[in-house]
Amino acid sequence: MPKPDDKQLQMILEDMVIARTQAGRLWNLQRQGQVGTIAPIDGHEAAIVGAVHALETESDWVLPQYREPLGLRRYGAEVLDTFMLYNLGHPAGGHIPEPIKVAPSQISLGASIPHAVGLAWGMSLKDEPGVVLVFFGDGASSEGDFYEAGNLAGVLKAPVILFCINNQWAISTPTHLQTAADSFSSKAEAFGIPGVTVDGNDPAAVYEAVFNARKRATSGKGPTLIEATVYRLGAHTTADDPTRYVPSDDLSAAQEKDPVHTLTQDLKNRNLWNDTKQNEVETAALERLDEAFERAKNTPLLPNSLMDHCFVSDTSRQLRQRSMLMDSMGNANE
Amino acid sequence: MQMSNKVSELSMLEAINETLHSEMARDERVVVLGEDVGRNGGVFRATEGLIEKFGERRVVDTPISEAAIAGSAVGLAMAGLVPVVEIQFLGFSYQAMHQIAGQIARLRYRTQSRFEPQITIRAPFGGGVRTPELHSDSLEAQFANIPGLKIVMPSTAADAKGLLTSAIRDPDPVLFLEPLRGYRGIRDLVPDEDHLVPLGQANLVKKGDDVVIISWSYQVELSKRVAESLEGEGISAAVLDLRSIVPLDIEAVTEIVSHCGRAVVVQEAPETGGFASEIIATINDECFWSLEAPVARVSGFDVPYPVGMLENLYVPDETRIHSAVLKTMESG
Ligand SMILES: Cc1ncc(C[n+]2csc(CCOP(=O)(O)OP(=O)(O)O)c2C)c(N)n1
Ligand SMILES: [Mg+2]
Numbered sequence: 001m002p003k004p005d006d007k008q009l010q011m012i013l014e015d016m017v018i019a020r021t022q023a024g025r026l027w028n029l030q031r032q033g034q035v036g037t038i039a040p041i042d043g044h045e046a047a048i049v050g051a052v053h054a055l056e057t058e059s060d061w062v063l064p065q066y067r068e069p070l071g072l073r074r075y076g077a078e079v080l081d082t083f084m085l086y087n088l089g090h091p092a093g094g095h096i097p098e099p100i101k102v103a104p105s106q107i108s109l110g111a112s113i114p115h116a117v118g119l120a121w122g123m124s125l126k127d128e129p130g131v132v133l134v135f136f137g138d139g140a141s142s143e144g145d146f147y148e149a150g151n152l153a154g155v156l157k158a159p160v161i162l163f164c165i166n167n168q169w170a171i172s173t174p175t176h177l178q179t180a181a182d183s184f185s186s187k188a189e190a191f192g193i194p195g196v197t198v199d200g201n202d203p204a205a206v207y208e209a210v211f212n213a214r215k216r217a218t219s220g221k222g223p224t225l226i227e228a229t230v231y232r233l234g235a236h237t238t239a240d241d242p243t244r245y246v247p248s249d250d251l252s253a254a255q256e257k258d259p260v261h262t263l264t265q266d267l268k269n270r271n272l273w274n275d276t277k278q279n280e281v282e283t284a285a286l287e288r289l290d291e292a293f294e295r296a297k298n299t300p301l302l303p304n305s306l307m308d309h310c311f312v313s314d315t316s317r318q319l320r321q322r323s324m325l326m327d328s329m330g331n332a333n334e
Numbered sequence: 335m336q337m338s339n340k341v342s343e344l345s346m347l348e349a350i351n352e353t354l355h356s357e358m359a360r361d362e363r364v365v366v367l368g369e370d371v372g373r374n375g376g377v378f379r380a381t382e383g384l385i386e387k388f389g390e391r392r393v394v395d396t397p398i399s400e401a402a403i404a405g406s407a408v409g410l411a412m413a414g415l416v417p418v419v420e421i422q423f424l425g426f427s428y429q430a431m432h433q434i435a436g437q438i439a440r441l442r443y444r445t446q447s448r449f450e451p452q453i454t455i456r457a458p459f460g461g462g463v464r465t466p467e468l469h470s471d472s473l474e475a476q477f478a479n480i481p482g483l484k485i486v487m488p489s490t491a492a493d494a495k496g497l498l499t500s501a502i503r504d505p506d507p508v509l510f511l512e513p514l515r516g517y518r519g520i521r522d523l524v525p526d527e528d529h530l531v532p533l534g535q536a537n538l539v540k541k542g543d544d545v546v547i548i549s550w551s552y553q554v555e556l557s558k559r560v561a562e563s564l565e566g567e568g569i570s571a572a573v574l575d576l577r578s579i580v581p582l583d584i585e586a587v588t589e590i591v592s593h594c595g596r597a598v599v600v601q602e603a604p605e606t607g608g609f610a611s612e613i614i615a616t617i618n619d620e621c622f623w624s625l626e627a628p629v630a631r632v633s634g635f636d637v638p639y640p641v642g643m644l645e646n647l648y649v650p651d652e653t654r655i656h657s658a659v660l661k662t663m664e665s666g
Binding site for chain 1: 369370372373374375377395396397398399400401402425426428429464465466467468469605606635636637638640641642643644645647648653654657
C-alpha cells in the first residue's frame, strides 16, 4: 500500500513522539556535560520516521547523516543503545550489531552517498532483495560526492533512494545560498533519474514517496531522489547559537507546522491518539533513554581499545605503541 | 611616523579575527570565503564582524563544497584577488585535496609563475576538545609532502597575528593551521600595530643547555610547561617552536640541537610518516655528530584519531613528553 494505514500512522506517531522526547533529554544531558555534541532531531521527525516506516527492515539499508538516529527505532533497540555509546565518545558507539542494517552516523557531509550507491549496486550484483536509503542534508547536497554518486547511481540503475532532508539551513547557511536551483529534487534531472519533493512535515506523504521509490528500485528501474522539506526547529547542534541567524518570524511560522504536534492533533481528532497514550509513550521514552545512558556509562572501556580495530592484526609499529601505552597505564596506576 | 609599542592581551582566536579585519582593511583585494564565515562569523567566530564591515561581496558564505571553495580560490587569485579561505575543520580538507595538492600547490610551477597562487587556507584542527570524528586530526605531514605549499602552525596569539599577516601577504599558498585547544586556551600579549613574523623562522621560546624539545602548534604549550618543571629537576631544557614546518628553519634546529646534544620532537599526529621523522632526518643530516643520545619522538598513535573517551590516551600530554625527555637524558 502506498499510503500508511491508521495502525501504521499510530506507530509512526509513537516513534516521532519518542524521538522528540528523547532528543529533549539528550540535549539536557549535553548541557550537564554528560554527553558530547548533539544534533537535535526537532522538526525532522516526520521526514525520518515516515521514510523508515516505508522500508523493509530485514532487507533495506539505512545510511544516516547524524541527525537521524533517534528516529530509527523501527530498526531495533540496539540503534539507541549504540547511539548512546557514540554520544559518550565510547568506541563501541561505532558498532551497530548484526543484523541491523543501519550504518553509524556520518560526519563527513555527503560521504555516505557514494557508499549507498555502491552498497545498492553490490546488492543487485548479488541478486539480493532490498534497497538502500541514504539520508543527507540540503547542505551536504553541495558536495561533489552527491553529484558524482547521483550520476553513477543513474548510470548503474542502482536500487538506492537518495533522501535529502531540506531543513532550510546548513548551520547558518540558508538554502538560497546553498543552491540557485528551484529545488534540491530538481537536481535529479541531471542524473537522469526521477526527483520528487514532498512535505517532510507530513509523514504520510513521505511514506508514500519512499514506498514508490522503493518499488521502483526493487523492480530494477533504478534510483530516486527525494527532497523532504522541513524546518530545523532547534539549533544546528549543542555548539550552535541559531539566534544569530535564524529569523524569529520564520521560526515561529515553522513551529506552527511542527510535525509532531500536527500528527498528534490529527490522530486525536480521529480518536486514534489521546493524552493518556501520549503520557505513556513519553514516560517510556525517557525511561528507555535513561536506561540506554546508564548502560552506556557502565560499558567497560579498556585502554587497549585505542589500538584495536585499525587492522585485523597490529603492525610491528603498532605492537610497540600498544606496549608503550600499557606501560604508561601501569605507571599511572602506581 | 611614530610607531606605538602598545600590546593587548588576546586569545589566539581574537588575534586571528583582528588580523583578518586589519588585512581586509589594508588590502581591498583580500576576500574571505568559506562555510558559515559571513553571517555567523565562523563556527568559532574567527571571522566575526567581517561581513558587517566589508560586505557580502568580500565575505562570502559558500555552499558546502570544499573542492569548489579551494578550486575557486585559484580562479580568484588568477583574477588578481587575494583569497583567504576557511576550511571549517582540517579533516574536511580531504574533500578539497585534489584542488589543494593537485592544483593550488602546483600553480606557480606549472605556469612558470604566470599565475600567482596568493592564497591562504585557514583551518582549525587538533585534539583535546572532544569533537566529533574528523575534526581533530593533525594532517600537517600529509600536506608537508606536497611541494609548493607553505604550512604555518602558530602556538601563541602574537604569532598567530604575525604569521597570518605574513601568510596573507605571501605570494605563495599557505596552509594556516589553528589549534582548536588554543582558540580560547592560549592568551598572550599581541602587538596592536602591524605585526609581521616571517614565515620559516623558528622561535627559541625557552633557552636551555641539556636537551631541546622541538615542537609546533599546541604541543609547544605543553613542551614549555614540561621544560619549566624540568628546571626543578636540574635539567635545563630548551624549547624550539618551529612556527612553520614548511619552510623549515633548518639553521635554528641545527643550532640548538648542536648546542644541547639531545633532542625530543613532539607532535600530535600519528607516528608513522609524521613530521617529527622529517626533523629527525634533518638532525641526522645536519648535526648527527653533535648528538649525545638518539633523538626521541613523542607522537599520537598509528590509528585514526579516536573517539572522545580515548582522546586523552592518544594526544601527547605533559607526562609523555616529560618521560621522553628523562629517557633521552639517561641514554647515551
Ligand atoms: C565535508 C564536511 N564539510 C563541513 C562539515 C561541517 N558541517 C557539519 S554539519 C554542517 C551543515 C550540514 O548541513 P546539512 O547537510 O543541511 O544538514 P543539517 O545539519 O541541516 O541536518 C557543516 C557545514 C562537515 N561535517 N563535513
Ligand atoms: Mg540542512
